[in-house]
Amino acid sequence: MQSTSIRTRAKLAFGATISVTLLLTGCTNSEPAAGYPSGPVTMTAGAGPGSGFDLTIRSVVDALQAEGIVDVPLPVQNRPGGSGADFLAEMVQDHGGADDQVAVTSLSMMVNQESGASPYGYSDVTMIARLMSEYYVVVTRPDSPFRNLGDLMAGIEADPSGIAVGAANDDELPFALLVSAAGGDPSSVRYVTHEGGGDQIAALTAGDIDVAIGGVSEFVDQVTAGDLAALGVLAENPVPGLDVPTAAEQGLDVTLSNWRGLYGPPDMPADALDYWQTALAQMVQTQTWKEIAERSKFTTTFMIDDEFQTFLAATQEDVDAGLRVAPR
Structure with a gap:
C-alpha cells in the first residue's frame, strides 16, 4: 500500500478500499485434512453486544451456517475488555496451537499495540483473513x-x-x-x-x-x-x-476507515487455517454475505496470506504515523 502523507493533511486511509474487491487469487489450493472441524469452534468478539466486533462475528457465523459452508456449531461469545486487547492476550497466552478458537479483530489491534495498551499484535497470532472495511x-x-x-x-x-x-x-x-x-x-x-x-x-x-x-x-x-x-x-x-x-x-479533510478480519491462536494448525481461509473465501461470494454487507454499509475486501500480511505491515506504519499526528 502506498505510504500516506500526513504532514500537510490530516488524512489517513489505513488500507481503505472503495470498490468491492475479492482478492481470491491468494487462496490456498490445498484441501484441509479430512475430519476438521470435528466439533464446535468458538467464535469470539472481544467487545460487547452491538459493537463492531460483535456485529462482524455474528454476521460471519450467520452467513457460514445459512449457506451450509460450515456444519459444526459455531458458538459466539462476547469477551469485552480493552477494545479486544484482553481477549487477544488470552488467545496468545492460553490457546496456542488450538484449532477450535477464532476471533474477530480490526484496526484496534494495531492502535492498542502502538499506543502501549497491549504488548501483543498481529505477529503474535495466526491472521486468517481480512474480511471488510467500513x-x-x-x-x-x-x-x-x-x-x-x-x-x-x-x-x-x-x-x-x-x-x-x-x-x-x-x-x-x-x-x-x-x-x-x-x-x-x-x-x-x-x-x-x-x-x-x-x-x-x-x-x-x-x-x-x-x-x-x-x-x-x-x-x-x-x-x-x-x-x-x-x-x-x-x-x-x-x-x-x-x-x-x-x-x-x-471542510474537515479527514478520510478514515476501519478494517476487520479474523485471527486464530499462535501456531494454529495448518489444516485449520486452510479450512477457514477456504470457507471464508466461499462465504464472501454468497448472496447472504452480500446482503449483510449492503445492510451494514461496509465494503468486502477479502485478503489472505502474503497479500494480507503486506496490508497489515503497511497499515501498522500508518497507525504509527497517525498517532504521531494525533496522539491518544
Missing part, C-alpha cells in the same frame, strides 16, 4: 444542539471538558484527527471509553455522553430509524443509502 461516523441524539461537525468542533474548542465523547480505544484516533483538522487540540478532548456501538447507544440515550464515534454498521439502524442523528461520515464520498454528509464536505 468508515467511521460521528453520531449524537436527535435533540442535540450539534447539527453538524462544525458545530461540534466549535463546541469542543469553546469548552472541551464540557463535551463527553463516547469512543472505543481505537475510535479516539479518528476523532482526534477531526479535532486536529479543525485546528483544535486533540489532547483536550474528554473521552468516555465504551467497547462499541451497543454501549455507546445506551450512553447517548441516557445522556451520559454527548456524541459518539464508531463504525457505520454500529449505528446505521438507529440513524435510519431517526433514533440517532449522524453529524458526518469519514468517507471520500457519501455512503450510498446513508443520507449523511462527509467530513470533507464540511
Whole structure:
C-alpha cells in the first residue's frame, strides 16, 4: 500500500478500499485434512453486544451456517475488555496451537499495540483473513444542539471538558484527527471509553455522553430509524443509502476507515487455517454475505496470506504515523 502523507493533511486511509474487491487469487489450493472441524469452534468478539466486533462475528457465523459452508456449531461469545486487547492476550497466552478458537479483530489491534495498551499484535497470532472495511461516523441524539461537525468542533474548542465523547480505544484516533483538522487540540478532548456501538447507544440515550464515534454498521439502524442523528461520515464520498454528509464536505479533510478480519491462536494448525481461509473465501461470494454487507454499509475486501500480511505491515506504519499526528 502506498505510504500516506500526513504532514500537510490530516488524512489517513489505513488500507481503505472503495470498490468491492475479492482478492481470491491468494487462496490456498490445498484441501484441509479430512475430519476438521470435528466439533464446535468458538467464535469470539472481544467487545460487547452491538459493537463492531460483535456485529462482524455474528454476521460471519450467520452467513457460514445459512449457506451450509460450515456444519459444526459455531458458538459466539462476547469477551469485552480493552477494545479486544484482553481477549487477544488470552488467545496468545492460553490457546496456542488450538484449532477450535477464532476471533474477530480490526484496526484496534494495531492502535492498542502502538499506543502501549497491549504488548501483543498481529505477529503474535495466526491472521486468517481480512474480511471488510467500513468508515467511521460521528453520531449524537436527535435533540442535540450539534447539527453538524462544525458545530461540534466549535463546541469542543469553546469548552472541551464540557463535551463527553463516547469512543472505543481505537475510535479516539479518528476523532482526534477531526479535532486536529479543525485546528483544535486533540489532547483536550474528554473521552468516555465504551467497547462499541451497543454501549455507546445506551450512553447517548441516557445522556451520559454527548456524541459518539464508531463504525457505520454500529449505528446505521438507529440513524435510519431517526433514533440517532449522524453529524458526518469519514468517507471520500457519501455512503450510498446513508443520507449523511462527509467530513470533507464540511471542510474537515479527514478520510478514515476501519478494517476487520479474523485471527486464530499462535501456531494454529495448518489444516485449520486452510479450512477457514477456504470457507471464508466461499462465504464472501454468497448472496447472504452480500446482503449483510449492503445492510451494514461496509465494503468486502477479502485478503489472505502474503497479500494480507503486506496490508497489515503497511497499515501498522500508518497507525504509527497517525498517532504521531494525533496522539491518544
